[in-house]
Amino acid sequence: MSIVGIDYGGRRIGIAVSESGLLATPHSVIANDGDLDAVVERLSALAAAVDADVLVLGVPRRAVSHSGEEKFENLAAALRQKTCKEVVLWDETLSTVEAAAQRRASGKRGRKINADIDMHAAAVILQSWLDHQSGRTS
Secondary structure (H helix, E strand, C coil), X not given: CEEEEEXXXXXXXXXXXXXXXXXXXXXXXXXXXXXXXXXXXXXXXXXXXXXXXEEEEEECCCCCCHHHHHHHHHHHHHHXXXXXXXXXXXXXXXXXXXXXXXXXXXXXXXXXXXXXXXXXXXXXXXXXXXXXXXXXXX
16 A cells, blocks of 8 residues: 655646655656546556555645635545545645755756656655654654
8 A cells, every 4th residue: 555645737747656654755747738537537547556545635725826726626526536545635835846955955957857856846745744644743
């Protein structure tokens, strides 16, 4: 059983996975063509492939209006219905900034950072949730 972290963006969706429940690992990036049904199908297939119990969907709580947050709630509801799995909405504020900083600290620069930033942002989101669940953060 595993946990999937999702960084839901307008063009790309970053995916991270934790098999242990302790450490989030960047997994992949999938395209977002704006078709909610297609996105739900792709994410459902991925959740089944990694035998996910929980999906953690990042929501930029401080950065979007109520109407902007609605798209995340709609995705969460559709995923719950399609997968019958727990879908958690989790604050992702500044996850991409943190992921980019981590990538720079590891020696990556420019295009190498941007090429896979979405899955690294998903790992930041998922790691934050995992740490909260285990009591490692407040």
